Amino acid sequence: MMSTPATPDPTMEAIGQAVFEGRTGDTASARQKLLNLWSEIGVTGDPLHRCSLAHYLADLYEDPAPALAWDVRALDAADAVTEQRVQEHHAGLHIAGFYPSLHLNLADNYRRLGSFDAATEHINAAKKHAPDLPQDAYGAVLRTALDEVAEAISQRNTTKRPSAPGPTT
Structure with missing residues (x-):
């Protein structure tokens, strides 16, 4: 879901940096960074941000129960993302x-x-x-x-x- 943005988006960039950190082995730090971002975004924030963050945060949990909770949040947020918003982020993406x-x-x-x-x-x-x-x-x-x-x-x-x-x- 991550790709080069059409316009700069500091939140998506921060999500991408945390995801990279998690994939290189520091899952605890990456998880904390994403949880902090989640607090900033809020449950009614930009659905693309919520979807992306929750989707990647779920992968940072070994236990399937908290992973499931974040994956549910990601799907719920995806249902609120418009095609226009996805295109603003990257013209090649589609919800x-x-x-x-x-x-x-x-x-x-x-x-x-x-x-x-x-x-x-x-x-x-x-x-x-x-x-x-x-x-x-x-x-x-x-x-x-x-x-x-x-x-x-x-x-x-x-x-x-x-x-x-x-x-x-």
Whole structure:
């Protein structure tokens, strides 16, 4: 979801910096920076900021329960993001392209918590939105993850996927 902005956006830049920090191993610091940003943005702030922040913050939790809470916030915020707002951030993005990943994350968290009916509902929603994924490396990674999560749901497997984003145990 992150890309070069059409116009400077300090909040998106701060989110990107925290995400980078988390991906390089300092998940505690990255999580705290995103939580501080969340306090600044607020629950009624810019939906693109809320969606992006919550989506990435969820990945910084090993425990699927808090990850699920942040993924729910991300999906709720996505429903409030307009296409115009996404285009203001980056002309090549479309809000429809956010939904496969958002639903995938929800499906994976519900699966890890053993809530297989809810996981199935969200994996089906992710698959429904999969045609909106770009035909690039990012889209390929998500399509593979969709297959992995669907298979894990069918097997009633609650273990973390080795390819799942987030901190390693």
